[in-house]
Amino acid sequence: MTKDPIRSLRVQSGSALRLARHATDATLGWEKQSAKAELEKVKQRIDVLQARLAAEGSRGLLLVLQAMDAAGNDGTIRAIFSGVNPAGVKVTSFKVPGGPETQHDYLWRVHAAVPGKGEIGVFNRSHYEDVLVVRVKEFVPKSVWSKRFDHINAFERLLVDEGTTVVKVFLHVGKDEQRERLQERVDDPEKRWKFRAGDLDDRALWPKFQAAYQDAIRRTSTDAAPWYVVPADRNWVRNLAVAKILLHTLEDMNPQLPPPEDGIVGRIVE
Ligand code: AMP
Ligand code: MG
Numbered sequence: 001m002t003k004d005p006i007r008s009l010r011v012q013s014g015s016a017l018r019l020a021r022h023a024t025d026a027t028l029g030w031e032k033q034s035a036k037a038e039l040e041k042v043k044q045r046i047d048v049l050q051a052r053l054a055a056e057g058s059r060g061l062l063l064v065l066q067a068m069d070a071a072g073n074d075g076t077i078r079a080i081f082s083g084v085n086p087a088g089v090k091v092t093s094f095k096v097p098g099g100p101e102t103q104h105d106y107l108w109r110v111h112a113a114v115p116g117k118g119e120i121g122v123f124n125r126s127h128y129e130d131v132l133v134v135r136v137k138e139f140v141p142k143s144v145w146s147k148r149f150d151h152i153n154a155f156e157r158l159l160v161d162e163g164t165t166v167v168k169v170f171l172h173v174g175k176d177e178q179r180e181r182l183q184e185r186v187d188d189p190e191k192r193w194k195f196r197a198g199d200l201d202d203r204a205l206w207p208k209f210q211a212a213y214q215d216a217i218r219r220t221s222t223d224a225a226p227w228y229v230v231p232a233d234r235n236w237v238r239n240l241a242v243a244k245i246l247l248h249t250l251e252d253m254n255p256q257l258p259p260p261e262d263g264i265v266g267r268i269v270e
Contacts, residue, residue, distance in 0.1 A: 005029055006244045009228045011221040019214045019229070024174035026231040028241065035240045039079070042243040047084045049250040053118055054088045056255040060115035060164040063246060064123045066132070067171035068209060069199045070181035071232045073124045076171065079239040080246065081122070090115055093124040106130040106148070107155055114164060127152060128168075131216045136208045149219040156225040166225035167249045169242055170217060171232035175206055 005028040011017050030038075053061065065073045081089055092113040101109045107127055115121025131152070135145045156166050173181075182203065185195040202209065221227040228245050232238040 004244075006228075006241065006248060009230055009241065009245070011217055011227040011229060013222050013226070015218065015221065017214055017218050017221075017229070019172065019210055019217075022172055022229050022231070024172050024177065024231050025233040027234065027237055028231070030237060030240065032234075032236050035236050039236075039240045039243055042240065042247050043080065043083045046080070046243065046247050046250060049247070049253075049255060050084055050088050050120055052255040052257055053120065053250065053253065054085075055118075055257050057118040057258070058163065059253060059255070060117055060119050060121060061249065061253065062115055062121045062123065062159065062164055062166045063249075064126045064128070064166070064168040065171065065242075066126060066128050066168070066213070067232065068173055068178060068206075069202060070178050070185065070194075071171040071173035072235060072238055073171065075235060076239060076242050077122055077124060079235070080243045084120075088118070089120045089122065091122045091124060094126055094129060106134075107151065111155070114159060117163065127155070128216055128220075132209065132212050133202070135212050136202075136205050149216070152220050153222060153225075156220070156222070160224040165249060165253055167245060168221075168225060168227045169245060170213060170227060170229050171238060171242075172229050173232040175203075177233040178203065 053059065065076060067073050077091055081091075090113075094109070097106075097109065110123075110127040113121065113123070131145050131148050134140055135142075159166055182195065182199060185191045217227045217229070228241075230238055230241045230245075
């Protein structure tokens with residue numbers, strides 16, 4: 001395979017994305033054992049570039065992860081960032097808003113969690129919940145959520161203009177695969193804590209969620225802040241795909257080590 005399959009996962013701005021046409025069990029031409037070995041190499045590269053990004057100290061990188069339950073936001077984060085310096089990575093998991101979050105607009109808590117200069121920020125769920133679950137479950141009327149695509153595009157544009165690279169990933173899991181994973185959560189005592197009865201309510205609304213995801217991705221995949229649709233039925237494909245998306249993004253940013261202070265090169269430390 002000569003063409004990098006990652007390119008084909010990117011949703012072009014203005015595209016008429018059809019999620020149903022994207023296989024959730026695709027292998028992207030990869031094979032399991034070599035993909036796992038390649039993930040280790042990709043992680044090492046990410047670690048090197050993360051260190052440079054931190055040293056450069058002038059730009060941030062935000063990775064947004066969105067998915068249906070059990071598609072693997074948590075597992076992806078664990079797989080990609082184990083081995084990357086935790087001091088430079090900030091993960092934020094967005095839950096149902098509570099406390100002061102409910103007293104502000106929906107972007108308030110999100111903006112506060114955006115990575116600082118030199119940081120990689122990962123959003124495990126995000127402001128997109130406010131045009132996904134909030135839309136599907138009718139927590140606010142259409143007159144309210146429908147305006148949010150424009151807010152989100154403007155917000156992400158602001159981040160990019162001010163030095164934060166934004167990349168967004170939808171982990172695309174199949175309905176059958178989700179059933180198996182949710183069943184495993186019910187059956188396995190180590191995983192049971194992750195299961196909420198409400199997950200089944202969301203599952204029952206599957207077609208509406210897919211439609212909402214499709215619409216949100218279409219309307220917010222911009223050149224400045226693109227979406228990628230990653231097949232997520234196989235964890236090893238998902239992990240390598242997201243790791244490569246992150247690596248490519250870092251390579252494009254091409255962070256530079258700061259120049260040394262004058263007179264340092266060649267100094268002998270006594
Ligand atoms: P989990 O990520 O599985 O721990 O679950 C977090 C839950 O919080 C999910 O059911 C999300 O849909 C929900 N959630 C996150 N953000 C929002 C939001 N802005 N409004 C409503 N529900 C949300
Ligand atoms: Mg959950």
